[in-house]
Amino acid sequence: MVSEMNELKDKLKKYRLSVSEYEQIQKLLGRDPEGVEFALFSALWSEHCSYKSSRVQLKKFAQKSKRVLQSMGENAGVIDLGQGEKVAFKMESHNHPSFIEPYQGAATGVGGILRDIFTMGARPIALANFLCFGDPKAERMQSIVEGVVAGISGYGNCVGVPTITGQTEFHSSYNTNVLVNALAVGLFTKDDPVVTSQASGVGNWVVYVGAKTGRDGVHGASMASESFAADSASKRPTIQIGDPFLEKLLIESCIEVMKENLVVAIQDMGAAGLTSSCFEMAAKGNVGFKIHLDQVPLRDSTIGPEEILLSESQERMLLVCEPGKFEAIQKVFHRWGLDASVLGEITAGKEVELYWKKELISKIDPKLLTDNAPMYDRPFEAWKPKHKSETLSAQPLAVEKAAASVEGTSRRWVYQQYDQRVGGRTVRDCDDSVSVVKLLESGRGLGLVLGCRPYVMRMDARLGGYDAAFYPSLELSAKGFQPLAMTDCLNFGNPEKPEIMTEFVASVEALAHAARVLDAPVISGNVSFYNETLNQNITSTPATGLVGLRDNVDHIPRSEFTTAGDSIFLLRLPGVSFTGDQLGRKTAYAGDLDPDSIAKFMTDLQLLGNHRDVHSTRVVGKFGLGYTLFRMCGETLGATVEKGEWAKTPAPWSDEHMYEVLVCGPANLEVALRANSSGAKVWTLGKVTAGDLIIDGESKNLKGLSDAYVNGWRNHFAQLA
Amino acid sequence: MKPVGITRFLGTNCDRDVWQAVEALGLAPKWLWFEDQFDPSDYSAVVVPGGFSHGDYLRCGALAAKAPVMKSVSEAAAKGAPVLGICNGFQILCEARLLPGVLVRNESRKFIDKWVTLAPAGKTPWLKPSGGPLRLPVAHGEGRFHSDAEALKKLNDQGQIWLKYKDNPNGSLEDIAGVTNEKGNVAGLMPHPERAIHDWMGGEDGRAILGTLLS
Numbered sequence: 001m002v003s004e005m006n007e008l009k010d011k012l013k014k015y016r017l018s019v020s021e022y023e024q025i026q027k028l029l030g031r032d033p034e035g036v037e038f039a040l041f042s043a044l045w046s047e048h049c050s051y052k053s054s055r056v057q058l059k060k061f062a063q064k065s066k067r068v069l070q071s072m073g074e075n076a077g078v079i080d081l082g083q084g085e086k087v088a089f090k091m092e093s094h095n096h097p098s099f100i101e102p103y104q105g106a107a108t109g110v111g112g113i114l115r116d117i118f119t120m121g122a123r124p125i126a127l128a129n130f131l132c133f134g135d136p137k138a139e140r141m142q143s144i145v146e147g148v149v150a151g152i153s154g155y156g157n158c159v160g161v162p163t164i165t166g167q168t169e170f171h172s173s174y175n176t177n178v179l180v181n182a183l184a185v186g187l188f189t190k191d192d193p194v195v196t197s198q199a200s201g202v203g204n205w206v207v208y209v210g211a212k213t214g215r216d217g218v219h220g221a222s223m224a225s226e227s228f229a230a231d232s233a234s235k236r237p238t239i240q241i242g243d244p245f246l247e248k249l250l251i252e253s254c255i256e257v258m259k260e261n262l263v264v265a266i267q268d269m270g271a272a273g274l275t276s277s278c279f280e281m282a283a284k285g286n287v288g289f290k291i292h293l294d295q296v297p298l299r300d301s302t303i304g305p306e307e308i309l310l311s312e313s314q315e316r317m318l319l320v321c322e323p324g325k326f327e328a329i330q331k332v333f334h335r336w337g338l339d340a341s342v343l344g345e346i347t348a349g350k351e352v353e354l355y356w357k358k359e360l361i362s363k364i365d366p367k368l369l370t371d372n373a374p375m376y377d378r379p380f381e382a383w384k385p386k387h388k389s390e391t392l393s394a395q396p397l398a399v400e401k402a403a404a405s406v407e408g409t410s411r412r413w414v415y416q417q418y419d420q421r422v423g424g425r426t427v428r429d430c431d432d433s434v435s436v437v438k439l440l441e442s443g444r445g446l447g448l449v450l451g452c453r454p455y456v457m458r459m460d461a462r463l464g465g466y467d468a469a470f471y472p473s474l475e476l477s478a479k480g481f482q483p484l485a486m487t488d489c490l491n492f493g494n495p496e497k498p499e500i501m502t503e504f505v506a507s508v509e510a511l512a513h514a515a516r517v518l519d520a521p522v523i524s525g526n527v528s529f530y531n532e533t534l535n536q537n538i539t540s541t542p543a544t545g546l547v548g549l550r551d552n553v554d555h556i557p558r559s560e561f562t563t564a565g566d567s568i569f570l571l572r573l574p575g576v577s578f579t580g581d582q583l584g585r586k587t588a589y590a591g592d593l594d595p596d597s598i599a600k601f602m603t604d605l606q607l608l609g610n611h612r613d614v615h616s617t618r619v620v621g622k623f624g625l626g627y628t629l630f631r632m633c634g635e636t637l638g639a640t641v642e643k644g645e646w647a648k649t650p651a652p653w654s655d656e657h658m659y660e661v662l663v664c665g666p667a668n669l670e671v672a673l674r675a676n677s678s679g680a681k682v683w684t685l686g687k688v689t690a691g692d693l694i695i696d697g698e699s700k701n702l703k704g705l706s707d708a709y710v711n712g713w714r715n716h717f718a719q720l721a
Numbered sequence: 722m723k724p725v726g727i728t729r730f731l732g733t734n735c736d737r738d739v740w741q742a743v744e745a746l747g748l749a750p751k752w753l754w755f756e757d758q759f760d761p762s763d764y765s766a767v768v769v770p771g772g773f774s775h776g777d778y779l780r781c782g783a784l785a786a787k788a789p790v791m792k793s794v795s796e797a798a799a800k801g802a803p804v805l806g807i808c809n810g811f812q813i814l815c816e817a818r819l820l821p822g823v824l825v826r827n828e829s830r831k832f833i834d835k836w837v838t839l840a841p842a843g844k845t846p847w848l849k850p851s852g853g854p855l856r857l858p859v860a861h862g863e864g865r866f867h868s869d870a871e872a873l874k875k876l877n878d879q880g881q882i883w884l885k886y887k888d889n890p891n892g893s894l895e896d897i898a899g900v901t902n903e904k905g906n907v908a909g910l911m912p913h914p915e916r917a918i919h920d921w922m923g924g925e926d927g928r929a930i931l932g933t934l935l936s
Binding site: 153243419422 | 731732734735741742772775776778831832833834858860862913915916918921922
């Protein structure tokens with residue numbers, strides 16, 4: 001009896017199931033689970049697949065807008081842009097694998113998010129990535145940075161999808177748990193079908209396409225749902241290996257069979273591999289599946305049924321088709337050098353039957369696994385501001401110091417490794433604060449920006465949640481784009497700790513509120529919990545990606561000065577003033593946000609972003625006005641600016657505000673600015689000049705500043721090639 | 722006018738971009754699938770676009786160079802038809818021995834994506850006679866042109882170097898960005914002219930090169 005108990009304990013540990021979850025499984029099945037059932041529950045009830053700690057909270061994102069065609073629950077969200085164009089987009093994390101094995105972890109993160117997009121029938125047209133690294137001096141960090149960037153570059157460049165924007169952050173809270181979040185956007189043009197993963201049609205065939213199955217990634221989903229102990233290297237065998245060339249072939253062939261209407265339903269084999277695609281497709285379609293696991297094409301003939309079910313080998317898809325169309329499907333895949341194999345069929349029953357060499361090894365209602373996963377309402381507390389004060393203390397920060405710091409230095413070393421232009425649509429690339437692709441059919445511009453400033457999150461998770469939506473929306477609006485919808489990737493620590501759950505709830509509620517006032521719903525996303533190593537949790541980081549639309553791509557305001565003699569205007573909303581914790585400063589903020597007035601201001605700003613006399617715009621961000629002005633200077637253009645009535649905080653050139661925007665153009669632009677910036681005050685800071693950057697009479701040598709900005713990276717990452 | 726043939730190998734990824742550029746210039750593009758051969762007299766010119774043909778396995782361009790379509794491309798080249806290889810297309814033409822030299826890993830050992838300034842070197846039918854420098858994007862991991870001293874001398878003597886970097890991004894020998902064959906009808910370059918066709922792309926200098934397909 002004791003040995004039996006111990007055996008069960010070991011088994012539960014191996015499959016990462018809790019005792020209460022085991023009891024729930026017994027209740028659902030009316031018996032003890034057997035054989036591969038442990039593996040099935042382990043995978044689909046993992047945090048990664050089931051969202052068991054977040055589902056209660058994620059309901060707060062429930063929001064419709066007239067543009068939303070597909071939302072949470074599908075592989076990616078889809079919005080209607082009108083004029084026959086639609087876009088699918090989603091962001092996903094690959095944090096744990098990227099820390100263990102940076103190159104492959106990051107590469108397969110890109111591959112996975114691309115499959116979520118083209119599995120719906122959309123052609124991927126843009127990639128973006130949100131990266132958070134630790135202190136450059138932390139153990140392994142230089143090689144992690146190098147590996148992650150090389151992985152993204154190696155995969156994205158080869159599949160031929162441009163990486164058009166990114167955000168790269170550094171903080172010691174990520175020293176032992178980096179964040180690698182990848183976002184992909186796909187485009188549907190006229191007559192392209194939106195294909196879902198809902199299986200249907202009794203007698204239809206279940207078809208496996210793409211790479212053969214190997215042992216890589218077995219138990220990957222449950223690995224990603226655990227905190228790290230000290231021995232993360234021992235988890236290397238759970239890492240998947242990517243092949244971007246195969247993915248490219250899969251993109252072309254899958255899009256072709258979908259365009260030709262040969263496919264009933266399709267889903268990629270992502271986390272938990274064949275298990276999740278089989279059970280989710282069957283559950284969504286309310287149908288039964290009969291699957292012969294021995295028909296799965298294998299890389300290694302010694303692999304057994306359990307590993308086949310859990311393998312996370314990359315570049316594989318599962319599709320459902322009418323038997324009469326299989327030959328046509330096979331022809332397309334063969335043309336692209338790929339194989340298609342029939343695994344089984346859809347049955348009239350409601351159960352998924354798994355066979356191994358003609359023997360039934362499991363028969364189970366898929367809904368027990370997908371819809372009956374446990375749901376935990378993890379304890380949390382009402383939000384209490386931490387760093388709020390009446391006034392700010394003076395903590396000025398020199399522009400030179402900011403430009404040379406790892407937080408402020410140029411990221412060119414990173415994005416020069418990404419192909420930013422393949423596809424022939426790129427209008428604005430990683431160099432710009434807003435990336436833009438042209439929708440070639442309609443001629444309109446699609447803007448893409450990432451959001452979430454971890455230093456704002458460290459200051460206040462509620463403000464940080466609002467900011468993750470408002471800041472990128474302002475960036476879009478300042479370029480004349482209307483934000484339409486967003487995706488998120490919620491990276492948090494251990495949800496079983498109330499202080500983490502409290503931050504999660506506070507930021508999710510703020511993000512959901514911001515999405516409502518902006519009418520830019522969260523239509524897809526991912527939650528990554530357990531970003532914790534040896535009890536140290538990361539900065540709570542709800543990364544976002546927003547898309548916006550503009551009628552054309554002509555005369556989009558630049559992000560740098562364009563014309564000597566232009567006036568520099570500051571548009572500032574009343575709200576929060578703060579000092580961020582970067583470069584050793586003590587965090588503090590004063591004031592409150594007014595979401596409704598921010599949303600109203602944004603509508604006006606979009607008009608200004610389309611005004612022909614607005615030459616350049618930039619949202620004032622990290623390190624405040626001084627650093628932002630420096631970023632607007634070019635090789636030949638500087639600025640002369642002075643303190644005025646607007647300077648109300650103790651360090652006016654480095655304190656930050658939620659929110660303020662710099663707008664440049666001819667002096668008479670002021671009339672239009674005053675008429676079109678509801679709720680904001682308009683001030684004149686100074687003029688664009690052909691000289692240096694002169695702040696309050698003190699000249700900053702632009703050449704020296706630029707050198708500091710460009711060489712800063714090299715100084716922090718001496719070990720990188 | 723006869724169509725411009727655009728080759729497609731497994732893994733080619735600048736094929737649509739070249740198609741769009743060729744169309745924007747008022748020409749009719751047509752696909753040339755890697756497994757098929759074609760009659761060179763049906764085409765006014767052939768473009769071999771960039772990408773990662775056959776996954777860059779073995780060596781960039783090495784597998785593509787052996788594909789059936791390349792037999793016809795060689796025939797077209799022998800008959801004096803214009804053949805242009807861009808980026809991976811340049812690598813393929815070198816591997817197919819239609820162009821001299823090889824392209825090896827960038828000096829930085831990293832992929833590089835940036836806009837570069839290029840100077841036309843010598844007279845060539847591949848450039849509209851504007852004379853001035855061009856701004857075009859590069860995007861490659863293996864774009865460093867290399868050849869032995871003897872062959873290099875020949876390239877210089879015979880005016881086969883048609884494009885040089887002003888700010889060499891990859892360590893290329895003598896800043897070489899593009900070369901032609903002896904006759905001049907086959908040309909390759911690492912930068913992407915098809916990515917600089919419209920003002921909204923960041924520049925239109927690619928027209929100076931692709932525009933020569935019109936004549």
